[in-house]
Amino acid sequence: MIAMPAKLGRKRTVRFSLLHSATLAIVVMLTASCGPQQEVIKIYDDSGNSPTAYKRLLVVDVTSDPDRQRLFEDEIVSRLEALQVDGIVGHTALKFSEGVRQEEITAYGDAVGADGILVTRIARIESDISVEKGRTEIQSSCRRGSFVDYFLYDHEVIHEPDLMTAEFDVVVVSSLYDVATRQRVWSIQSTCFDKSSLTDGLLDEARIIVDNLRDDGLI
Numbered sequence: 001m002i003a004m005p006a007k008l009g010r011k012r013t014v015r016f017s018l019l020h021s022a023t024l025a026i027v028v029m030l031t032a033s034c035g036p037q038q039e040v041i042k043i044y045d046d047s048g049n050s051p052t053a054y055k056r057l058l059v060v061d062v063t064s065d066p067d068r069q070r071l072f073e074d075e076i077v078s079r080l081e082a083l084q085v086d087g088i089v090g091h092t093a094l095k096f097s098e099g100v101r102q103e104e105i106t107a108y109g110d111a112v113g114a115d116g117i118l119v120t121r122i123a124r125i126e127s128d129i130s131v132e133k134g135r136t137e138i139q140s141s142c143r144r145g146s147f148v149d150y151f152l153y154d155h156e157v158i159h160e161p162d163l164m165t166a167e168f169d170v171v172v173v174s175s176l177y178d179v180a181t182r183q184r185v186w187s188i189q190s191t192c193f194d195k196s197s198l199t200d201g202l203l204d205e206a207r208i209i210v211d212n213l214r215d216d217g218l219i
Helices: 018-033 066-082 102-111 198-215
Strands: 038-045 056-061 086-089 116-132 136-142 153-159 163-178 183-195
Touching: 038 198, 056 066, 056 102, 066 086, 066 116, 066 198, 102 116, 116 198, 163 198, 183 198
Parallel strands: 056 086, 056 116
Antiparallel strands: 038 183, 116 163, 136 153, 163 183
16 A cells, blocks of 8 residues: 755955946846746655666555546656656546545556556645725817817726736655555655746646756656
């Protein structure tokens, strides 16, 4: 079963060319403006007791949202296959909205000939929604007509819509299990920051998960 002093010297004058100074300023600005877009924490690693690399992975996202499950699993499998690793989605047979037990996941892994099972779960979603109030402007137009009414104006009130923006932080816990031993061999917690939508967050999470499996020599 899966177990879920300072040295004084001659004064020196250093001159920078205008181009060099401008380049340096740009580098400093870019460095200051770049914040962390992702974070990965290794939770568990027993990969020394696993095969050198897994060749066929069953991908299972534990969620009650079938659309989210399908999107996430499909993206992970697509990225696995780009690295020449066979990937099998779980959503065709495992419907978590209907309730799925660990035994069913393991049995399906055996049935499709998987040597490893990658189980993902969204641990947390944080959203920051801001609203910028739309402006109201009055646009005036002069009437064209006789001298008497030439200075009369028509006024039109123009309402700009409110601008709403949202940023999402998505936290996913991913674990890899060995089918033969039924033991967990690897787990990470990955976080994507400041994504414009939950979908963008999940697509980026898929990249992070597969990249870490590759970097750790598990695929």
